[in-house]
Amino acid sequence: MTKTLKAELGRVATGADAPALEVKNLHTQFFTDDGVVSAVDGVSFTVKQGEALGIVGESGSGKSVTALSLMRLLDEPARITEGEVRFQGRDVLAMSPEELRSVRGDRMAMVFQDPMTSLNPVLKIAKQLIETMVVHGRFTEAEASKRAVDLLGRMGVTAPERAVESYPHQFSGGMRQRVMLALGMSNEPALLIADEPTTALDVTIQAQILDLIRELNRDYGTSVVLISHDLGVIARVCHRTIVMYSGEVVEEGLTEDLLADPRHPYTWALINAVPRIDEARPLDRRLTTIEGQPPDPLNLPQGCRFAPRCPFRVEKCDVHPDLAEVAPGRKARCWVTQAGTTLPKKTLRATAASAEATPPRVIAGRDEAPLLKLRDVVKHFPLPKTGYFQPRRVVHAVDNVDLDVFRGETVGLVGESGCGKSTIARLVMRIHQPDSGEIIFDGHDIAKSTQKQIRPLRRRMQMVFQDPYGSLNPRMTVGDIIAEPLLFHGITKGKAETQERVDELLNIVGLNPRVGRRYSYEFSGGQRQRVSIARALAVRPDFIVADEPISALDVNIQAQIINLMLDLQERFGLTYLFIAHDLAVVRHISDRVVVLYLGKVMEIAPADRLFDRPLHPYTRYLLSAAPIPDAAVERERGYLKLEGEPPSSISPPSGCRFRTRCPLAKPICASEPPPLVEHEPGHLAACHFAGQLK
Amino acid sequence: MSVAGEAAAARRIAPVPTKAQRWRRRYGLPAVGMFIILVWIVVAITAPLLSPYDPNLVDVSNRLKPPSGEHWLGTDALGRDVFTRLLYGSRISLTTGFVVVLVGAFFGTLLGGIAAFARGKVEEIIMRLTDLVLCFPPIILALAIAAALGIGTVNTIIAMLAVWWPKFARLAHSMVLTQRSQEYVEAAVVAGFGPGRILFRHIIPNSIGPLIVLVTLDIGNAVITFAGLSFLGLGVVPPTAEWGSMVAEGRELVAQWWVATFPGFCILSIVLGFNFLGDGVRDWLDPKARKR
Numbered sequence: 001m002t003k004t005l006k007a008e009l010g011r012v013a014t015g016a017d018a019p020a021l022e023v024k025n026l027h028t029q030f031f032t033d034d035g036v037v038s039a040v041d042g043v044s045f046t047v048k049q050g051e052a053l054g055i056v057g058e059s060g061s062g063k064s065v066t067a068l069s070l071m072r073l074l075d076e077p078a079r080i081t082e083g084e085v086r087f088q089g090r091d092v093l094a095m096s097p098e099e100l101r102s103v104r105g106d107r108m109a110m111v112f113q114d115p116m117t118s119l120n121p122v123l124k125i126a127k128q129l130i131e132t133m134v135v136h137g138r139f140t141e142a143e144a145s146k147r148a149v150d151l152l153g154r155m156g157v158t159a160p161e162r163a164v165e166s167y168p169h170q171f172s173g174g175m176r177q178r179v180m181l182a183l184g185m186s187n188e189p190a191l192l193i194a195d196e197p198t199t200a201l202d203v204t205i206q207a208q209i210l211d212l213i214r215e216l217n218r219d220y221g222t223s224v225v226l227i228s229h230d231l232g233v234i235a236r237v238c239h240r241t242i243v244m245y246s247g248e249v250v251e252e253g254l255t256e257d258l259l260a261d262p263r264h265p266y267t268w269a270l271i272n273a274v275p276r277i278d279e280a281r282p283l284d285r286r287l288t289t290i291e292g293q294p295p296d297p298l299n300l301p302q303g304c305r306f307a308p309r310c311p312f313r314v315e316k317c318d319v320h321p322d323l324a325e326v327a328p329g330r331k332a333r334c335w336v337t338q339a340g341t342t343l344p345k346k347t348l349r350a351t352a353a354s355a356e357a358t359p360p361r362v363i364a365g366r367d368e369a370p371l372l373k374l375r376d377v378v379k380h381f382p383l384p385k386t387g388y389f390q391p392r393r394v395v396h397a398v399d400n401v402d403l404d405v406f407r408g409e410t411v412g413l414v415g416e417s418g419c420g421k422s423t424i425a426r427l428v429m430r431i432h433q434p435d436s437g438e439i440i441f442d443g444h445d446i447a448k449s450t451q452k453q454i455r456p457l458r459r460r461m462q463m464v465f466q467d468p469y470g471s472l473n474p475r476m477t478v479g480d481i482i483a484e485p486l487l488f489h490g491i492t493k494g495k496a497e498t499q500e501r502v503d504e505l506l507n508i509v510g511l512n513p514r515v516g517r518r519y520s521y522e523f524s525g526g527q528r529q530r531v532s533i534a535r536a537l538a539v540r541p542d543f544i545v546a547d548e549p550i551s552a553l554d555v556n557i558q559a560q561i562i563n564l565m566l567d568l569q570e571r572f573g574l575t576y577l578f579i580a581h582d583l584a585v586v587r588h589i590s591d592r593v594v595v596l597y598l599g600k601v602m603e604i605a606p607a608d609r610l611f612d613r614p615l616h617p618y619t620r621y622l623l624s625a626a627p628i629p630d631a632a633v634e635r636e637r638g639y640l641k642l643e644g645e646p647p648s649s650i651s652p653p654s655g656c657r658f659r660t661r662c663p664l665a666k667p668i669c670a671s672e673p674p675p676l677v678e679h680e681p682g683h684l685a686a687c688h689f690a691g692q693l694k
Numbered sequence: 695m696s697v698a699g700e701a702a703a704a705r706r707i708a709p710v711p712t713k714a715q716r717w718r719r720r721y722g723l724p725a726v727g728m729f730i731i732l733v734w735i736v737v738a739i740t741a742p743l744l745s746p747y748d749p750n751l752v753d754v755s756n757r758l759k760p761p762s763g764e765h766w767l768g769t770d771a772l773g774r775d776v777f778t779r780l781l782y783g784s785r786i787s788l789t790t791g792f793v794v795v796l797v798g799a800f801f802g803t804l805l806g807g808i809a810a811f812a813r814g815k816v817e818e819i820i821m822r823l824t825d826l827v828l829c830f831p832p833i834i835l836a837l838a839i840a841a842a843l844g845i846g847t848v849n850t851i852i853a854m855l856a857v858w859w860p861k862f863a864r865l866a867h868s869m870v871l872t873q874r875s876q877e878y879v880e881a882a883v884v885a886g887f888g889p890g891r892i893l894f895r896h897i898i899p900n901s902i903g904p905l906i907v908l909v910t911l912d913i914g915n916a917v918i919t920f921a922g923l924s925f926l927g928l929g930v931v932p933p934t935a936e937w938g939s940m941v942a943e944g945r946e947l948v949a950q951w952w953v954a955t956f957p958g959f960c961i962l963s964i965v966l967g968f969n970f971l972g973d974g975v976r977d978w979l980d981p982k983a984r985k986r
Contacts, residue, residue, distance in 0.1 A: 033716060431880050451883070458886035471877035475899040485885040535881065 018089065020191050020223035021047040021070070026083035028062075028069045031076075037297040039065040039078070041247035044323075047191065052217045052224040054238030054255060056231060056270070058554040060294055062247040063227045067195045070225070071104055088190060106136040109184035113196035115176035119168040125152070125179055126164035133186050151182040155212060158644070172645055174205035181212060185222070192216065193225045198233060202416035203581065204642045207625035210236050211641070229554065231270060232627030235259055235634045243267045246295055246305040249323055253330035256631035261342070263332040265290075265310045268343045273559035275588035277626050278633065280608050285566050285588060287559035293524060304335070312336045312343065361591055365407025369443075371543060371575050372405040372428065377437035377447070379423055383650070396649050397423040399599040400437075402676065407542075410569065410576040412590030412607065414583060414622070418649055419596040421579045422466075425547045428577065429463050430454050441543070459489055462536035466548035468528035472520035478531050479516030482506070485538050505534040509564060526557035533564065537572075545577045550585065562589055583626045587611045592682070595619050598649055598657040601676055605683040615685035617693040618658045640693075656687070664689045724974020730967030738784040745778040749935045758950045768952040770943060772933075776952060779935035780960055786847065786936045787964060791917040794854045799909050801855075802862025807901070809863070810870035811893045821867060824860040832857040833922060840928040850929045854919060865908055869901035876900075903979040911972030914965035921961050937961050 028040035040062045047053045057063045068074050070085055072092060085092040087108060095103065104110075112118045120128060129148035133139040139147060145164075152160035155178040168176055177197060184192055194213060198206035214237050217224045226237050234241055234255060241258050243251040243266065251264035262268040272288035292309040295301055301308060307317040316335045323333045332338065365371060378401075380394040398420040405411045413421045426432045428439060430446055439447040441461060446454055465471035472481055482502045485491075492498040503513035509530040520528055529549060536544055546565070550558040566589065568574055580586050586593055586607070593610045595603040595618065603616040614620050621642040628634055644661045647653055653660050659669040668688055676686040685691075711719070737744065753773035761768045767776040809820035827835070840853035873879065874897055882892045921938030923929045930936040937957040944954030 031711075033713060426880070429880075429884050431883050451886075451888070455886040458884065461884075463881070463884045465877040465881060467877050471881055473878045473882075473896055473900065484887075488885065488887060488891075532881075535885075539885075 018049060019046040019086075020049050020051070020088065021225070022084070022086040023066075023070070024084040024086075026066065026069060026085065027081045028065050028074065028078060029081050030078045035298045038247050038300075039297070040069060042083075043244070043247070043249050045242050045249065045252065047223050047225060049190075050217070050221040050223060051240060052214075052226060052238045054234035054241040055225065055227045055244060056229065056234055056241060056267075057244035058229060058270075058294065058556065060246075060297070061244040063244050064195055066244070067110070067193050067225065067227050070193060071108060071110060072100060073110075102136065105132055105183075105189075106138070106187045107189050108191045108193070109187070109189040111177070111180045111184050111192065111194040111197045113199050115173050115180055115200060118180055119176055119183075121168050123167075124164070125166055125168065125171075129164065129179075129183060129186055132183055136187050138187050147186070148182075151186055152179065155179070155182045155185075156208060157182070174201050174209065174645060177201060177205075177209055178212070181209070181216075185216060185220075188220070189222060191223045191225065193227075195227045196229070197226070199228070199230075202646075203583070204416065204621060204625045205645070206233070207627070207639070207641065208643075210627070213237055230627065231259060231274065231629030232634075235629050235631040236627045243270070246300065247297070248305065248333060249331075250306065250333045251331065252323070253327075256635075257327075257330060259629055259631050261345075263326045263330055263337040263343070264306075264334045265312050265336070265343060266306050269309075269311075270555055271629060273555045274629060275584045276628060276630070277584040277587055277611065277623065278628055279584075279587075280612075281588060286563045287588075289556055289559040289563060304333070306334075312341070361409075363406055363409040363591060365409065365575070368407060370404035371407045371442055372403070372577070373438070373440040374401055374403040374424075374428070375438040375440070377401045377403075377424075377427060377439060378435045379420075379427055379432060380435055393650050396599050396652050398427065398434075399652075401596075401599070401601055403594060403601070403604075405543075405575060405577055407575055408573055409591040410578055410589055412586035412593040413577060413579045413596065414581065414586050414593060415596035416581065416622075416646060418598065418646060420599040421596055422547055423599075424596075425463065425545045425577065425579055428545055429461065459491075459539040460541050461543045461545070462539060462541040464529070464532050464536050464544060464546040464549045466551060468525040468532065468552055471532050472528055472535075474520055477517055477519055478506075478523070481520070481531065482516070482535050482538050485535065489539055491539060501538070505538055506531075508537065508568070509534045510560075524557075525553050526560060529553065529557075529561055530564065533561075533568070537568070540572075542573065543575045543577075545579070547579045548581065549578075551581065558585070565589070583611075583623060595622065598646060598652050600657050600673075601684075601686060602658065603683075603685045603687075604676070605685075609683055615679055615683065615690040616658075616687045617662050617664055617689075619685075620693050658687075664693055720977060721974055723970045724977075727967040727970025727972075727974065730963055731971060734784050734788060734964055734967070737781055738788050741778075741781040741785065744781055745775065747775040747778040749774060749779045749782040750933045752933075758947070758953070760950070761952055767956050768950070770940070770953050771947065771950075774933075776940075776956055779940060780937070780956060782935040783937045783940065783957065783960065784964075786930060786934065787917045787921065787961070790847065790851055790854075790920040791913040791964075791968075794851055794858055794916040794920070795909055795912045798855050798858030799862045799905060799912075802859035802864075803866040803898070803901075803905060805859065806863035806866030807870045807893060807898055810867045811874065811889065811897065817867075820863065824863045824867075827857060827860045828864075830857070833919060836919065836923060837926065837928065840923060845928055845931055847930050847934075850920065850923055853928075854916065854923075858916070861912075862905065862908065865904060866901060869904060870897050873897045873900050907972060907976040907979060910968060910975045912968075914968030914972075917968070918961060918965050 024044050026040050026043045027038065030037040030039055043066055045053065055063045055066065069080055080093060087103065126145060126148050129151065130141065130144040133144040133147060134141055148164050149160045152163050157163045157175060157178050171179065198209050201209060210233060213224060213226065216222045226234065228234055238255045241253065241255045242249050243264060245266045251258060251267045258267060259271060262271055269290045275287060290309045290311065295305055302320065303318040304321050307313050314336060321333050321335050323331050324338055326332045326337050337343065377398055379398040381397055383393045383395060385392055401424060413424065415421050423432065427434050434447050437447060438445050441457060444457065446457065479502050482505055483498050486498055486501055492501050502516055506513045506516060511527065511530050520531065550561050553561065562585065569576060578590060590607045593605060593607050594601055595616065597618050603610065603614065603619050610619065611623060614623060621640050624639040625642060642661060647660050655670040655672055656674050659665040674686045674688045676684050678684045679690055751774060756769050756773040757771055759765055759769045765775050765777065767780065770776055805820050809817040835857045836853045839856050840850045843849035843853060879892060879896060882896050920929060924936045924938030925942045930939055937960050940957035941954045947953050
């Protein structure tokens with residue numbers, strides 16, 4: 001494995017004579033009503049023949065605009081105002097519309113983030129593939145239709161002969177992204193630009209797509225530009241990486257070096273803000289974060305753009321630094337590292353062996369009855385009938401789930417989309433009513449209660465939502481949003497007292513009380529999430545369900561929110577049911593973790609135990625699929641590949657729901673659903689062959 | 695300069711529009727629409743000050759006079775000053791337009807909102823009733839109802855209202871349906887709020903944008919429908935000055951073109967005004983369009 005990669009890197013290095021793509025001093029500006037925004041501000045980089053280059057950055061860093069500029073896909077009010085984009089020696093910016101069309105989709109292809117909207121919904125897959133191939137004159141209609149089937153097969157689409165005759169809506173997100181890749185690869189392009197190709201996908205599907213991109217790069221010599229906010233994704237695919245901040249490249253180097261030893265404080269901050277899945281939970285769970293927000297693009301600082309947030313700031317940072325060599329083959333835009341200073345290393349708490357060394361957190365409530373107890377909870381959502389005499393079909397969202405949450409602990413709920421984790425959150429909060437089963441909150445069975453009966457309990461259980469944009473009423477000020485439950489439950493009386501409590505709450509979540517008069521659209525995602533937390537805290541709950549509270553945020557903001565939630569837990573003795581799909585985050589903040597698959601519990605275990613010694617095959621695959629932001633580890637790690645897609649939750653498989661994708665599956669798995677058995681104290685798994693996967 | 699450089703320069707030739715140009719491109723027509731409507735509102739209020747004549751004074755000796763210095767837009771078959779009658783006619787048109795649309799929008803939104811929020815049987819009943827009303831061509835149905843109620847401004851307004859609310863109910867229904875699945879609504883449920891509070895304090899304020907657009911675009915529509923009904927002999931009781939009935943009075947007077955033409959232009963201008971304004975309101979309320 002290592003050998004081939006070394007050889008590959010060697011090949012890439014020798015291919016330096018003719019770069020596939022050369023970008024020099026690219027400037028892309030948006031002429032908005034408020035002024036000129038320089039989204040891409042003097043970006044230069046080269047992609048060698050056969051190389052995979054990663055572009056990393058937070059939202060607003062200009063990485064997507066860079067990608068669009070490469071193909072000149074931007075519309076007014078955006079304009080490329082300066083610079084050069086040379087693709088195979090030709091200047092893309094000087095091309096006539098005809099030339100540009102002949103290059104796009106032929107020599108240079110692009111895969112976008114959202115697979116759900118980037119295919120034409122009214123054309124069959126075959127038609128879209130054939131059209132792309134025929135229009136560039138490479139293939140005749142007959143050749144193209146044969147090739148379309150080949151391509152889909154190569155991209156891992158099952159039954160490609162049938163798939164070409166389907167429409168996009170008949171495919172899942174992962175399948176559509178495969179079709180997008182097939183489209184991109186249909187004319188054997190020299191360069192594939194992939195803009196966050198896996199962000200909308202589940203982790204096991206992400207692993208499959210990343211494998212595919214890596215194969216295209218390795219076996220067909222296609223150069224790749226991969227844009228992502230996820231360092232793990234970059235580590236898995238890219239040879240070289242550039243980091244963007246505020247429209248500029250701030251660091252460039254081999255991925256391995258850059259991730260192991262960042263030379264720009266921003267890269268350093270990105271790496272340190274994310275917990276790692278292969279790292280045992282430290283005693284102090286707070287993550288390293290940096291203050292503040294990226295600068296306002298209309299009002300950029302004169303000096304280093306990162307300086308206002310930089311923990312290593314020196315006086316010289318008032319002058320804007322250039323991107324200069326800091327070590328052989330490495331460049332950084334930073335006065336501090338250019339002067340030879342090294343940034344502090346992240347101390348890795350190694351796994352397995354030393355995991356036992358970190359004592360598990362003491363949960364006071366573990367000896368009492370659980371604060372929340374779910375027994376045999378079932379929720380099926382009916383689908384509209386397809387015909388009057390057809391039987392009504394249902395989505396099996398949650399099936400016979402048992403779950404305990406003890407006072408003071410954090411229980412992590414993980415699983416891929418459609419596993420029922422959000423439904424469980426909404427059942428617990430009684431936004432939905434379960435079809436059957438018991439939901440016992442502190443002795444009260446709320447499964448069948450009316451909203452009116454639950455109302456007093458609403459003061460004790462609250463929820464933080466996923467979407468920071470959708471979870472705050474846009475027509476209310478932030479202060480009113482927080483004050484509403486206070487007044488409604490009669491917790492505070494009168495204007496002054498309410499105002500005082502609102503200010504206090506804003507303070508608690510780290511916001512200036514003055515912002516209470518503003519509307520939510522004036523805030524960033526992270527600030528909105530703080531408001532959402534303040535609203536949840538307003539009624540002084542002791543139990544909070546957090547449904548993917550950080551998945552829509554940039555990594556540094558994620559770290560800030562995690563730290564805030566940890567602080568609040570300590571300060572108010574909160575109990576959390578924490579739902580996430582990011583396994584590293586779940587490992588970091590949970591005491592116990594519950595793994596779900598298609599509405600069923602697969603495994604329950606203390607966090608470190610589950611991540612170090614998973615018993616259920618599905619958990620093994622899930623952990624293995626998650627990319628680690630460390631190129632060296634990624635390279636050495638032979639990970640398990642989970643084939644196929646999750647089956648439909650309308651007609652889930654009989655017996656064990658995972659059996660259709662499980663390599664251990666035997667006839668018994670189809671006939672008998674495996675019970676959730678305690679294999680070791682506190683470690684439960686629902687598998688007939690638990691722990692037997694090599 | 696290199697070839698590429700020249701090409702790059704050529705690419706940049708189109709000048710970047712200035713702020714004023716962008717504003718004009720986006721809000722130019724809406725501003726015109728707003729201006730037209732404001733002018734008509736001022737005219738409606740100050741009509742008696744703008745003309746020395748009585749709109750209903752019959753002067754047969756002066757009948758069918760062409761436009762002149764004395765009678766700017768001529769006189770009609772009964773010798774009434776057309777210009778004066780147009781000024782007074784704006785009162786009826788504006789009032790009926792606003793009343794029909796606002797009242798219709800109020801009831802339509804209420805019914806549609808309740809339907810979408812309550813779901814189940816209530817939704818079925820309200821929405822099927824909406825469908826039922828929408829089945830009939832609105833102007834024919836309004837004509838039938840107005841004919842049954844008898845001629846008169848109020849009766850015609852009632853007839854129009856009977857056919858006007860369903861489109862608002864439809865729109866409000868779909869708006870509330872989209873809003874109720876938003877997380878802030880779930881947050882309100884989690885806070886323990888009751889259904890009334892959630893509907894009226896949270897969902898409806900967030901559904902109001904497209905409704906406002908429809909209201910603005912629809913006033914022109916209501917004006918033209920009312921004028922149409924008046925043209926057909928319903929609507930106002932003669933001799934009240936109203937544009938639709940004025941067109942009707944002039945439709946056989948081919949040689950005396952001014953009698954029918956000018957009220958026609960008035961209807962055109964006010965409808966155009968509301969349409970321009972409505973387009974602008976839509977752009978302005980759409981955050982995506984506004985950001986650009």
